[in-house]
Amino acid sequence: MILFQCDYNEGCHPRVMEKLLETNPEQTVGYGEDEHCARAAGLIRKACGDDTLAVHFLVGGTQTNTTVIAAALRSHQGVIAAQTGHINVHETGAIEASGHKVLALAHRDGKISASQVAELCEMHLHDASFEHTVQPKMVYISNPTEYGTIYTRKELEALHEVCRSYGLYLFLDGARLGYGLAAADNELDLPFLARCCDVFYIGGTKVGALFGEAVVISNDELKKDFRYHIKQRGGMLAKGRLLGVQFEALFEDGLYLEISRHADRLADQLREAFKQAGFPMLVESRTNQIFPVMPDAVLEELGRDYGFSYQERVDETHSAVRFCTSWATKEENTDRLIADLKRLAQAV
Amino acid sequence: MILFQCDYNEGCHPRVMEKLLETNPEQTVGYGEDEHCARAAGLIRKACGDDTLAVHFLVGGTQTNTTVIAAALRSHQGVIAAQTGHINVHETGAIEASGHKVLALAHRDGKISASQVAELCEMHLHDASFEHTVQPKMVYISNPTEYGTIYTRKELEALHEVCRSYGLYLFLDGARLGYGLAAADNELDLPFLARCCDVFYIGGTKVGALFGEAVVISNDELKKDFRYHIKQRGGMLAKGRLLGVQFEALFEDGLYLEISRHADRLADQLREAFKQAGFPMLVESRTNQIFPVMPDAVLEELGRDYGFSYQERVDETHSAVRFCTSWATKEENTDRLIADLKRLAQAV
């Protein structure tokens, strides 16, 4: 059985593991105040081209989203997100449990636009009973999105502008950021993200680390007291240096983008193979998530040898599913799947 | 200027005020443990035909909704409601501030159906990552809804059944309950509500009282410790007897339904007048809220003499607005408006 259902089926990249092994006996202070965290933060600031950025390391995505949002909002404020946004559907109400409403917008392939944000803000401002509704104060986007799509430079700039106009914070969830930045059609880079977003994070869990997300804060308002929130939301790892060590490995020699490119390249090959075998994509993208629409009978057969995840029913006999590649995907496995797809196509 | 924009423009019904005046010098214990509250609760239990019901008095609607929902749910559970439900749009995120997600469903004239609830529950149960999503545990409906519509006996029974099947609580927001029960096409009554709902409330604020909502709980699980929650959510009035006194007045001689009928009768007259003047209804109903669609120019003229509230834009030159009647509406005022509508129709 070969697993393609997500991008966290394996442990970590060997170079990350090596560094964990090598630093294991070291004595350091706890809670992220050690030298590895300091060095990793420095490498990230450098990669972002801005040495005033605050960089913090948290353990996982739900925790990071909750911490950033709860730290930023007052109790009457909410966060705008796509209906399909991770915080709106797949975090067991973590944002609401911290007291805040997710203001969900219709999505286009997982994305939302500046004009949708403007429209919601205008409605709020002109509502005679605006104080009876949640005040929008933050925009949450993910890049890549839950559908594998990415924002263009222009789209992100427009979101930045609309947020500035209406006094909103822009927060980008980069749980899979590497796979976005490494995509064939990507227009973004870290310095651009640091300029456009008030806060974003660079996902490690899905991109080569055992776990860990690096939060990058450019807005001074959000920098203040952030470590209190990390602690309160359970994200302050006692042995914080584990996070620093992993991000050192990922950022000291360009490993983060290098392994992301590997995943995207294999995803492109797989996507092509699905299409050539006659299985169209639910959503087009060039990152590591692939969403073919396939006959249920074919899926059943494929499911004997390959793990993938169910996305949604398309019609009575077809479903969309998700295959993921990652930094850990072996080319021999994608080759085998490609060969099987060809075989299946001929059989159908 | 005659105000029709809501059903809380005036104080309270003279018989309620009289009773407040008469009992004003009495000494009673506080926090709803007095004899007026006991007697009012008894009257409501009797009207509901069930002497095992728990009856509590709270001050206002947002408070009541938050208290009932927060008392019923554990932190990983959410409440299903229509997209247009009051708790989803007009309580400044009070439910989320208490830690719970509102699981919004598409509405039909403000209503949701048993089949929609079943579908959501089935999706939750069959989701491979169901523990990553909020567990549905309560259904919130309002009757009349925010669009003035009411549930039929069959619809409510179906909701009751679906809730029982999936282990959900059924909660009916009766902020305007009187206007529902008194409507020409109403099929419901209090005993039926007490059987179908785990908890519902009888609105006083909008139906003759200065303020106050009577929560009626039939499900034993929800009865337990409910007064702690009233106190915690700020709903335990020090002079709780004020609530008891008002509900005594409303329920000792059938005043509650009597004044509701008055409002619905005038609403029917007004609705008819709007239609005859050529202004169609956004939503059809027989309760005290009226939603005519009118040319913006006509609205501007009408706005000089009458207060009404803006509902939504219909097209470039037309908007839907809301006129409300209430227990306090004077027939001379509706007559005047009807005459003006006739005049406007001729002018157009």
Place this chain on the structure above:
Amino acid sequence: MILFQCDYNEGCHPRVMEKLLETNPEQTVGYGEDEHCARAAGLIRKACGDDTLAVHFLVGGTQTNTTVIAAALRSHQGVIAAQTGHINVHETGAIEASGHKVLALAHRDGKISASQVAELCEMHLHDASFEHTVQPKMVYISNPTEYGTIYTRKELEALHEVCRSYGLYLFLDGARLGYGLAAADNELDLPFLARCCDVFYIGGTKVGALFGEAVVISNDELKKDFRYHIKQRGGMLAKGRLLGVQFEALFEDGLYLEISRHADRLADQLREAFKQAGFPMLVESRTNQIFPVMPDAVLEELGRDYGFSYQERVDETHSAVRFCTSWATKEENTDRLIADLKRLAQAV
């Protein structure tokens, strides 16, 4: 049975009731945006000698405390209060339910001092793991306190200074403010409170109104968006004008202080009578709450004719109890109690 157990056993002062009656048929807009609220706010601003103050009207004390505190604090911040403070003991954890820790300090007769606040702040600042502890951001005091005591001018100034030094908000709970301002030994007045506190409230529920608390905000940071919080916490009364009307009555002719003086004068008489009868005070004060320490046997006898509330056990045969006077207390009733105390004293 004559009730002395609290200061909310009766309805409202006749002049308040008269005004409610008189304005009952009026049509006004809802949610506190009517002219009565505007006028009442103006009267309070004038009484405080500062026309830049924001004044809002809420229904009850728990609600007001929760709303003010939740509006002011970010999620990692807590509120300092006396161990005996109302928010720490008698609000069913309402502050914690809004997400904030009450940082309790030892009290002296219900009061806390500037030096205690400074000490806590210093400890926080010098704690190596300060980010692992709640950040103090507000000081909550009540005046009169839960023990009937009041702050001197010097004590309040010192609290104001220490709050300014450490960047804390000073919040004064004035649920019984009138009885403090009217006390024989009082040194404070409204203009002084408005200068010293970032926010305080003038209690109506216990001082002549049916219900209602007037929140007075002097700090601009706390003024921003406050109405959203009122709505979210369930304190925005639909018929908000009821609050305005009552505070108009209380503040247009000095009624608020006049009726407070009445209560304090009778309390002084009662206190004197207790002492002369040989029953010492648990706590000395000159406001409307009286805390005699009495033999349990005497309390049992007294309990047949008078309602009072239990405070605490003093020794095996003595307890401290609480008698309250209020704006509504009849002199014939205090006279009767005084006579009975004399009789009891002779009997003992």
Place this chain on the structure above:
Amino acid sequence: MILFQCDYNEGCHPRVMEKLLETNPEQTVGYGEDEHCARAAGLIRKACGDDTLAVHFLVGGTQTNTTVIAAALRSHQGVIAAQTGHINVHETGAIEASGHKVLALAHRDGKISASQVAELCEMHLHDASFEHTVQPKMVYISNPTEYGTIYTRKELEALHEVCRSYGLYLFLDGARLGYGLAAADNELDLPFLARCCDVFYIGGTKVGALFGEAVVISNDELKKDFRYHIKQRGGMLAKGRLLGVQFEALFEDGLYLEISRHADRLADQLREAFKQAGFPMLVESRTNQIFPVMPDAVLEELGRDYGFSYQERVDETHSAVRFCTSWATKEENTDRLIADLKRLAQAV
């Protein structure tokens, strides 16, 4: 510089690291539903002698405490803890941020007693306004406590009994459980804990793992839906198998207790050396935390070569500090410190 300030200065035990390395390339499903977690849970159930226990793996202590408490309590309920309990002082108000009050009791060397719990419950039950106070529903204890002390068999049984009597859950925080179970004067074992507690956890972070806490639930009420809460509170690690793998290593050959004994043995030696050098203990215990009281001048000198943490001021010239040993402490380092203490003693 040799660090003794805490028990999480190093990475993980070599046998844990070895297993992480060995399993690193494996493909498994995520979120703790893999075979390593299943096997580790089985080993723990076996060690506890009860195969009906639910076992879950979370990342860290604050997260575990918040998740367990928030999952167990309804919104009007609070958790009883020692004033010095970790949840009351060192989690940045995480429990309050989840909506619950910590009901703090005076401690004796970090411990609380059954009689204190009974007294608090009796007070609550007999309070005329009990609904105005938080309902106690859980008792939180730590073993070892924050002062390194441990509960006797009799003390824990008494707590179990009192909890059963008053309908409270008993929750034991075992962040340092190994060091308690391995202490010279320990009377407890895992089966006894599983019988006495409704829920407890076995700390990995401080006892040989990189991170991770194993929650053991015996009460069926608390088992229900627990994974939703793990996800909501950010504790569901994507690569959950990392937790399983580490607890396999700790529990398959008795490693957990073996390395705990090592730490306690060195702590006993150090403690003896402090005392012989004339430095008394602030609190007596036999676990891995040592609290000597020392002259400030000596501490300054010692601080040049050794890391330790500040505990509290004892008098003008003396402070109590904390030295910790752990599974990772090298005997050569404790020997060196012992030698230095002898030298310092002679110098003083």
